[in-house]
Amino acid sequence: MRNFFNTQQLIEDMVNEKIVAGINYALISSQQTNQVTLGAASFMPNNLQLSPNAVYDLASLTKVLGTLNVFLQLYQTGKLNFSEPLQDFVPEFADRRVRLYHLLTHTSGIRGWIPHRSRLTGPELMQALVHLPVTDEFEQRMRYADTNFILLGLVLERIFHRPVQSIIQERILAPMQLQATGFFPDPQACLPTALVGREILQGRPHDPKSRQLGNHCGSAGLFSNLHDLLIFAGSYLGLNQRLPVEQTVLQDLFDVKTNRQVKPRSWGWNLLFDPQYHYPIIYHTGFTGTLFICDRVRKTGLILLTNRVNPSGHNQVFIAIRKQIIKAFINENSDY
Secondary structure, eight states: OOOOHHHHHHHHHHHHTTSSSEEEEEEEOSSOEEEEEEEBSOSSSOOOBOOTTOBEEOTTHHIIIIIHHHHHHHHHTTSOOSOSBGGGTOTTOOOTTOBHHHHHTTOSOBOOOOTTGGGSOHHHHHHHHHTOOBOTTTTTOOOOOHHHHHHHHHHHHHHHSSOHHHHHIIIIIHHHTOSSOBSSOOGGGBOOOOEETTEEOSSSOSOHHHHHHGGGOSSSOOEEOHHHHHHHHHHHTTSOOOSSSOHHHHHHTSSOOSOTTSOOBOSSOEEEEOTTTOOEEEEEEETTTEEEEEETTTTEEEEEEEOTTSSOSOOHHHHHHHHHHHHHHHHHHHHO
């Protein structure tokens, strides 16, 4: 097992310094996986013990573990090649320049203010998103935005004629036979996240757009635990075949899919680069405090699960430390 001392120290210091209440994390290699549970389940309420099987709101990890994998299935069977215009599936969308790969790499340039967004119903919000303009950032800048994957979820709904979360459940999660992964979990198995009004969210997505769109949201809403995420990681690393996507397609994720003038990104996934050999490593974060990194070359990875939004989302210290954790992992991973 590689020595990830600095990475572990940074992770565990967040609990010791009360930046987060508790953490479940795993450092992965092909020879050994080190799993750690540390701290409490939450600051509010403060009498909950943290379980190694605790179920977390994955937030934006939904994009890559759920929605993207359905697209990869369609890609591997030749039904899509990602060059198709969004307008082919969503005729209401006005700009034919935007292709599926623009949405998958967050280079669509789709931006705009939606007035009174929090007051809209799910269908009203979806219609507002469909009619957002394409700005001059189109193909010129990688700007991460939930809108891209909400629209990709809508594309899947137009193809399969079912809610996107039902599609993900049927085509990805059910075949994997996961124990704790889904969109409508038992609240008692979930950790409490943020205080919203007078309610502490537990078993309901923290993301407000996900709560509005319900099972029509392809950008957030998935819940899982460390055990199940290790199964996902094993597939991305080529160590198991549980994810129902061909290994040749998963291998293709570990490559730059954007043009040279914008920040490198794969389909769905953000990219890091090995300091020594400069090959791509996939990673993604979630607003609630989740982190998922996989290095397919060295067969290593890091999964970090926290509730940094408990009791509120104004925990910016965590964001800064998470950047340090990512840097420490990449450096120690390369040192071996």
